[in-house]
Amino acid sequence: MGQQLTGPIKDTTVFDLRLARRGQRLNRMCAALCSAQERDAFKRDAEAFMSRFGLSEAERELIRRRDFQGLIEAGTNIYFLLKIGSVTGSGLYRMGAQMRGESYEQFLATRNIRGAT
Amino acid sequence: MGRIVGGIGLSHVPSIGPVVDRGRTQEPAWKPLFDAYVPVREWLAGIKPEVAIVVYNDHGADFTFDKYPTFALGVAERYAIGDEGFGTRPLPEVTGDAELSTHLAHSLIHEHEFDLTLCQELAVEHGFLVPMNLCFPHTAGGWPVRAIPLAVNVIEHPLPTARRCYRLGQALRDAVSSYPQDTKVVVMGTGGMSHQLQGRRFGYLNEKFDQWFLDQLEAEPEGLARITHQEIMEQAGAEAVELIMWLTMRGAVARQARRVHRHYYAPMTTGMGLITFEG
Numbered sequence: 001m002g003q004q005l006t007g008p009i010k011d012t013t014v015f016d017l018r019l020a021r022r023g024q025r026l027n028r029m030c031a032a033l034c035s036a037q038e039r040d041a042f043k044r045d046a047e048a049f050m051s052r053f054g055l056s057e058a059e060r061e062l063i064r065r066r067d068f069q070g071l072i073e074a075g076t077n078i079y080f081l082l083k084i085g086s087v088t089g090s091g092l093y094r095m096g097a098q099m100r101g102e103s104y105e106q107f108l109a110t111r112n113i114r115g116a117t
Numbered sequence: 118m119g120r121i122v123g124g125i126g127l128s129h130v131p132s133i134g135p136v137v138d139r140g141r142t143q144e145p146a147w148k149p150l151f152d153a154y155v156p157v158r159e160w161l162a163g164i165k166p167e168v169a170i171v172v173y174n175d176h177g178a179d180f181t182f183d184k185y186p187t188f189a190l191g192v193a194e195r196y197a198i199g200d201e202g203f204g205t206r207p208l209p210e211v212t213g214d215a216e217l218s219t220h221l222a223h224s225l226i227h228e229h230e231f232d233l234t235l236c237q238e239l240a241v242e243h244g245f246l247v248p249m250n251l252c253f254p255h256t257a258g259g260w261p262v263r264a265i266p267l268a269v270n271v272i273e274h275p276l277p278t279a280r281r282c283y284r285l286g287q288a289l290r291d292a293v294s295s296y297p298q299d300t301k302v303v304v305m306g307t308g309g310m311s312h313q314l315q316g317r318r319f320g321y322l323n324e325k326f327d328q329w330f331l332d333q334l335e336a337e338p339e340g341l342a343r344i345t346h347q348e349i350m351e352q353a354g355a356e357a358v359e360l361i362m363w364l365t366m367r368g369a370v371a372r373q374a375r376r377v378h379r380h381y382y383a384p385m386t387t388g389m390g391l392i393t394f395e396g
Contacts, residue, residue, distance in 0.1 A: 083202030113384030115146030
């Protein structure tokens, strides 16, 4: 791997090709959400949407439960995960609070200027 | 001949976009950021660039992992405003400079032997548009400069090294200098600074690292270019690897370029840095 990546980092997922392969179906599904029509399709029938992209049952369950950290570990790239967050009404900071194991209010209290949203 | 008249290193935090679109730039939480760009725009009005080369990363707006380029250069006459999953912002399309792009492609690939993906079509997103909003605000008539997107893979490892990004900047400087028209160019290195957007370390910031990075970028860019992705991620958060794109900007301005502006503001989840160089 060379010295650019020398080992795991605490509380951090490094999105590499291995993870990209694992998350291929999830990332492809999230990428489709760049289309307004596809966002509507997801909102109308998420189960059918997930079927179109061939998600495994475990992957579908992560989406159903809005398990954002689980989705990261299942190989969803964070920038692609944000697209799912958007259609499920979870903006970046709500997703982040969940990943930190905090409530939204608890998370905002850790910020320097919480009005900059 | 072509000339690089300035370089700007700046964050491209996506939440800035809606703040601009909804006229919220003077709210107390945002004013410190937007005030910092007033002198930058005055400086730009003085040096009068005609083209901005914007070094940024596509966050899954136009590229997917099916085919994700390491370095992608826009060679089109225009670039559409992309939808990265949150709707298309009400912005005019970007006018490119296909002649300059073509010259850059030839110089970078043949003389400097860089391996580029050449894009006849490229939809631009927040990584590109937020810096344009901050430095070159648009009017109903369009953007005040032509722009060339240069997208770098900083989201799927293996990424190009910081040193490779710096060398790309130096090659860009040479390529612009050999352009037969008297075109004035500004290079923008975007992204960062410290931030992490996943895991328990979501929201991680490191102002000490960010200020050190700004110091080194000005004084010792060759040394800074030896920083590894591991070091950046450990010290500044996983998503801070975007900072390698600032080295492309630094390589494109003169080694002894004068640093003009410097600013830092970290209200929420990203250390929003700003640095400018002239010459």
